[in-house]
Amino acid sequence: MSGHDHDHHHHDHDHSELSETQLRVRALETVLTEKGYVDPASLDLLIETYEKKVGPRNGARVVAKAWVDPAYRARLLKDATPAIAELGYAGRQGEHIVALENTPRQHNMVVCTLCSCYPWPVLGLPPVWYKSAPYRSRAVADPRGVLADFGVALPKDTEIRIWDSTAEIRYIVLPMRPAGTDGWSEDRLAELVTRDSMIGTGLAKSPKDIAK
Amino acid sequence: MNGGQDLGGTHGHGPVKPEPNEPVFHDEWEKRAFALTLAMGMPGGWNIDMSRFARENREPGEYLSMSYYQIWLAGLVTLLEERGLVTEKEIGAGHALAPPKPVKGILSPGDVAKVLYRGGPTERPTNTSAAFKAGDRVRTKNINPLTHTRLPRYVRGRVGTVDRVIGYHVFPDSNATGAGENPQWLYTVQFDGPELWGADGDPAIKVSVDAWEPYLDPV
Numbered sequence: 001m002s003g004h005d006h007d008h009h010h011h012d013h014d015h016s017e018l019s020e021t022q023l024r025v026r027a028l029e030t031v032l033t034e035k036g037y038v039d040p041a042s043l044d045l046l047i048e049t050y051e052k053k054v055g056p057r058n059g060a061r062v063v064a065k066a067w068v069d070p071a072y073r074a075r076l077l078k079d080a081t082p083a084i085a086e087l088g089y090a091g092r093q094g095e096h097i098v099a100l101e102n103t104p105r106q107h108n109m110v111v112c113t114l115c116s117c118y119p120w121p122v123l124g125l126p127p128v129w130y131k132s133a134p135y136r137s138r139a140v141a142d143p144r145g146v147l148a149d150f151g152v153a154l155p156k157d158t159e160i161r162i163w164d165s166t167a168e169i170r171y172i173v174l175p176m177r178p179a180g181t182d183g184w185s186e187d188r189l190a191e192l193v194t195r196d197s198m199i200g201t202g203l204a205k206s207p208k209d210i211a212k
Numbered sequence: 213m214n215g216g217q218d219l220g221g222t223h224g225h226g227p228v229k230p231e232p233n234e235p236v237f238h239d240e241w242e243k244r245a246f247a248l249t250l251a252m253g254m255p256g257g258w259n260i261d262m263s264r265f266a267r268e269n270r271e272p273g274e275y276l277s278m279s280y281y282q283i284w285l286a287g288l289v290t291l292l293e294e295r296g297l298v299t300e301k302e303i304g305a306g307h308a309l310a311p312p313k314p315v316k317g318i319l320s321p322g323d324v325a326k327v328l329y330r331g332g333p334t335e336r337p338t339n340t341s342a343a344f345k346a347g348d349r350v351r352t353k354n355i356n357p358l359t360h361t362r363l364p365r366y367v368r369g370r371v372g373t374v375d376r377v378i379g380y381h382v383f384p385d386s387n388a389t390g391a392g393e394n395p396q397w398l399y400t401v402q403f404d405g406p407e408l409w410g411a412d413g414d415p416a417i418k419v420s421v422d423a424w425e426p427y428l429d430p431v
Contacts (some may be wrong), residue, residue: 019239019241021241021282021285022239022240022241024285024303025241025244025245025248025285026241026244026306027303027304027305027306028248028285028288028289028298028303029244029248030306030307031298031302031303031306031307031308032248032252032292032298034307034308035297035298035308035311035312036312036318037252037255037256037297037312037315037318038248038251038252038255038318038319039251039318039319039320039321041321042247042251042318042319042320042321042323042324043244043247043248043251044247045321045324045325046246046247046250046251046324046328047237047243047244047246047247049324049325049328050236050246051236051237051243055236090329090331091328091329091330091331092250092327092328092329092330092331092332093331094331095331095332095333095334096333096334096335096378096379113218113219113220113364113366114217114218114219114220114264114268114362114364115217115264115267115268116280124236125236125246127230127231127234128231128234128238128279128280129228129229129230129231131280132225132228132229132280133219133222133225133276134225134226134227134228134229135228136219136220137219137220137221137222137223137225138225138228139220140220140221140366140408140419141220141221141366141408141409141413142414143414143417144414144417146228149227149228149229149230150228150230156416157416158416159416159417159418160414160416160417160418161402161417161418161419161420162417162418162419162420163400163420164220164364164367164419164420164421164422165422166362166363166364166421166422166423167334167362167378167381167384167398167422167423167424168260168333168334168381168382169378169398169400169422196230201228201230
């Protein structure tokens with residue numbers, strides 16, 4: 001690997017036989033490095049950023065703050081990008097964010113039928129299912145069926161609103177605050193906020209769920 | 213293009229399979245393919261719409277049988293080869309066989325955080341006014357370009373309501389072909405389930421897409 005000692009390769013022990021794809025990626029990285037187009041240290045930093053720093057805990061903090069602070073909630077729903085930047089989250093794949101408020105009347109669910117658009121600064125990189133054909137095909141036509149795949153059943157009279165992310169607008173769902181959480185701190189509330197609840201394929205956990 | 217990527221409303225893909233405690237990456241090569249794709253944006257000189265087209269522009273069966281990072285890898289190789297930055301022979305050899313071409317610059321480790329934080333906003337200034345306002349009824353055009361578009365098939369030729377005027381944004385259909393950003397007014401357009409799916413549609417759903425003005429006609 002270009003003379004660099006990448007410690008991430010030390011985790012390869014359970015793959016004794018390298019796949020064709022793995023060999024191809026290694027070859028490509030070597031060629032690009034030899035040509036001076038990439039610095040492997042930058043690659044390590046990019047990976048570390050999305051593995052360790054940017055993920056759904058960011059979004060959970062945004063949601064928890066919106067649950068306890070009505071003025072913040074209002075700013076978030078009016079113009080989410082600057083409201084989210086107040087907490088330090090901004091940038092790539094979150095340049096223009098819109099927050100969608102779930103209510104007993106309306107449940108919001110986000111998809112990208114054409115590729116994998118997802119609000120990276122608040123949710124990190126998308127899970128495999130979000131990028132896969134079953135979700136992308138059915139979310140816009142049979143959202144109740146998709147929710148059933150996640151074990152979620154909504155009341156019949158709840159309208160489901162699906163947002164297909166076809167432009168550079170990225171959506172984050174503001175789930176409903178669970179009952180029985182009066183007086184909870186933001187930190188404690190953030191533990192109830194799941195990634196899926198911010199995509200709309202899940203609900204926030206109840207206090208009972210985390211007591212288990 | 214009406215390719216394998218345009219999945220909305222297609223059948224036969226089976227149930228969604230959530231993976232409990234899913235890792236961010238499933239293999240070492242996924243990490244490297246992801247990072248190479250991000251890092252090559254600057255020296256490669258392409259834009260996000262060109263990247264999307266490079267990924268989707270393949271035989272649908274191939275698109276659907278590849279994992280998502282395999283699609284990214286294939287798209288990256290296409291973009292690199294198109295620009296003569298890398299050849300298939302070099303990938304096969306695992307070494308550079310030709311001297312590098314001059315590039316705009318490369319992503320240095322010191323710039324990673326800054327570049328990610330800045331991102332790539334697509335809103336552009338304008339002194340034009342939007343043709344539509346919230347509440348207007350619009351019909352999407354029935355377009356079928358062989359090139360990149362962000363108007364999915366399942367909403368073409370359908371009547372919806374403008375939910376929100378988003379702003380004036382880079383137009384992917386132009387940007388993907390190298391014809392320039394050609395920014396246009398962008399709207400969130402909402403459709404009723406039955407307008408999209410007929411009698412088979414759930415009447416209690418509404419679906420929206422973000423659609424640029426050239427995709428829309430007044431009703």
